Amino acid sequence: MAELSEEKKETSKLRKSDATRARIVEAARERFRKEGFERTTIRKVAGDAGIDPSMVMRYFESKRGLFDAAMTVELRIPDLSRHPRDKLGEAIITHFLKRWEEPDADSLQLLLRSSASNEEAAERLRGVFRDQIVALVGRLRGSEADAREVASLIATQTVGLAYTRYVLKLPPLVAMPHETIIKVIGATIQRYLTEPLPKAGGQDPSR
Amino acid sequence: MAELSEEKKETSKLRKSDATRARIVEAARERFRKEGFERTTIRKVAGDAGIDPSMVMRYFESKRGLFDAAMTVELRIPDLSRHPRDKLGEAIITHFLKRWEEPDADSLQLLLRSSASNEEAAERLRGVFRDQIVALVGRLRGSEADAREVASLIATQTVGLAYTRYVLKLPPLVAMPHETIIKVIGATIQRYLTEPLPKAGGQDPSR
DNA sequence: AAGATATGCCAACAGTTGTTGGCTTTTATC
DNA sequence: GATAAAAGCCAACAACTGTTGGCATATCTT
Secondary structure (H helix, E strand, O other): OOOOOHHHHHOOOOOOHHHHHHHHHHHHHHHHHHHHHHHOOHHHHHHHHOOOHHHHHHHHOOHHHHHHHHOOOOOOOOOOOOOOHHHHHHHHHHHHHHHHOOOOOHHHHHHHHHOOOOHHHHHHHHHHHHHHHHHHHHHHHOOOOOHHHHHHHHHHHHHHHHHHHHHOOOHHHHHOOHHHHHHHHHHHHHHHHHOOOOOOOOOOOOO | OOOOOHHHHHOOOOOOHHHHHHHHHHHHHHHHHHHHHHHOOHHHHHHHHOOOHHHHHHHHOOHHHHHHHHOOOOOOOOOOOOOOHHHHHHHHHHHHHHHHOOOOOHHHHHHHHHOOOOHHHHHHHHHHHHHHHHHHHHHHHOOOOOHHHHHHHHHHHHHHHHHHHHHOOOHHHHHOOHHHHHHHHHHHHHHHHHOOOOOOOOOOOOO
């Protein structure tokens, strides 16, 4: 007879419910992305996933818990340490376009859209900036000095491109070929990355 | 005895209710901006304006009608025809910062935030781009050629700055002095405005 | 096979929402 | 002052929401 084997709990077996759980998260991500937090209802998500609304509650505790589970973002920034230093801007925008047009860019859209009206989402997006973009800039410049400022300038340009092209869908931008975007905006990123920051604090700059 | 005078209808008298109407719109704008469309309730707006919820319905017909009335945006772009042509980028960003930090920048914030999850707001923002930014670029460049493309590139940078600094409130950007922003981002706008667009369509640019 | 545990559905509660109709009070018109 | 219209409030409806408890089935453990 086998004796008690409680230590096996840690080994993560593939539970049957994991599939359902994944189905719910996927359905939730799509709903949240397309319709926002408030207009997404647990009943609709449950319907999409083909199960009962009460199951969503059991798995994720609350609507907010489901939202948290749906928002997980990885920029998947590649290793750029061997790239020619004068082509980093283009490389970053190239990766950016690729990442945003992958089939699973849903989570990026979800986070960006939600951050406009949901403080929790905004905080998470600030976390992505802090942990992934600032870190990248520090690596590329080989120094922590001004990394936050330079990274935030790069963020204005990349977030702006994401918003206008993928959220707002401004027609001229949607139609603009990768080649043009990479050249023009790549040059901007390159400049932010390598040009020294003008130090503020001279005489009154206005007039 | 005075006879029937129906033709006076056209002269717009100052009705007493206009004040109330204005108070409602103002309250609605603030609520919509801070809490978004769904989380804003007619009862709360009416409470802020100090009247009964049913009055809101009588004045604006529906919640969507109230939302429409609250969203009205004027960029108030000044006349730049006499500015030195090599300082237009800085001038645009200078005006941009001033406009976004005015007390009545509420409507800008409202429109930008709402456009993330509300298709009607997004369409209105695209209208602002079409009617005000493209027009500005056409004027400054003295030609309609490429105006839409150039304007859309400028939009990526300005919308991005607005979003990261005023919506997302990325700390390094919030702390960044006007002087620095004007110099660094002004140079980008200047470049988009004056540099010729690279024409796409050469050999395959990837690899 | 028996028991326990996980997975599922059904039905309902309690609160909030946009919206409406009817009633009173103020204001304007004759 | 009488009359009509405008401006206001109150109370309620009907729909929808997140959430919960109870009960059935399936799956795993022993």
